[in-house]
Amino acid sequence: MVSGRFITLEGGEGVGKSTQIRALAAALGARGVDVVTTREPGGSAGAEVIRTLLMEGSDDRWDARSEALLFAAARADHVVRTIRPALARGAWVLCDRFVDSSRAYQGGGGGITDADLIALHGFGSEGLLPDRTFLLTVSADEAARRLAGRGGSDRMGSKPADYQARLAARFVEMAQAEPSRWRIVDADAPADEVTADILAGLGEWL
Numbered sequence: 001m002v003s004g005r006f007i008t009l010e011g012g013e014g015v016g017k018s019t020q021i022r023a024l025a026a027a028l029g030a031r032g033v034d035v036v037t038t039r040e041p042g043g044s045a046g047a048e049v050i051r052t053l054l055m056e057g058s059d060d061r062w063d064a065r066s067e068a069l070l071f072a073a074a075r076a077d078h079v080v081r082t083i084r085p086a087l088a089r090g091a092w093v094l095c096d097r098f099v100d101s102s103r104a105y106q107g108g109g110g111g112i113t114d115a116d117l118i119a120l121h122g123f124g125s126e127g128l129l130p131d132r133t134f135l136l137t138v139s140a141d142e143a144a145r146r147l148a149g150r151g152g153s154d155r156m157g158s159k160p161a162d163y164q165a166r167l168a169a170r171f172v173e174m175a176q177a178e179p180s181r182w183r184i185v186d187a188d189a190p191a192d193e194v195t196a197d198i199l200a201g202l203g204e205w206l
Contacts, residue, residue, distance in 0.1 A: 004087035008098040008130040015136040015187045017096045023195040036086040039096040044081035047074035064110025071102045076124035108170025109163045135175045136187035
């Protein structure tokens, strides 16, 4: 039985997901919530090995199908080793990206059909979905400023501008199609305001 809460943060490069995961963990911990923070790709020993394959090297190291399979394999290990055990003990899992990133990056960006990606997820991770997903959005200029501040992008963030545009559009499309799960947050705002907006979106469980 799953008794915890599974919360994911999604968005393009430089939107502040890592910053918000840390802030949320602190805010929930102060409320007495058992919190597990994790990320994708990664979050378990096997998934971290696959992360290295995915995030390093040239932009064209993998095609979209190979990427989708590698992400699905990493996610399967992450779910069985980290996420489901934490949820089963009643913890809240805060995850920096999950299957919706595959749907945006390899789907909207890479052209793989959503049906194929959902089928992969159904097999690899038994279809696990978050209880709530926050889409953090920022202007292109602000994203570029943040990426420059942290020293640039990894392999996924280095994909061309047309890919990034398809990616952003796909995230918004998914959020609008499933409003019961998704919340869209303006992450151009100061970090503490963004955290407050996310906490408000979790209010029904706090």
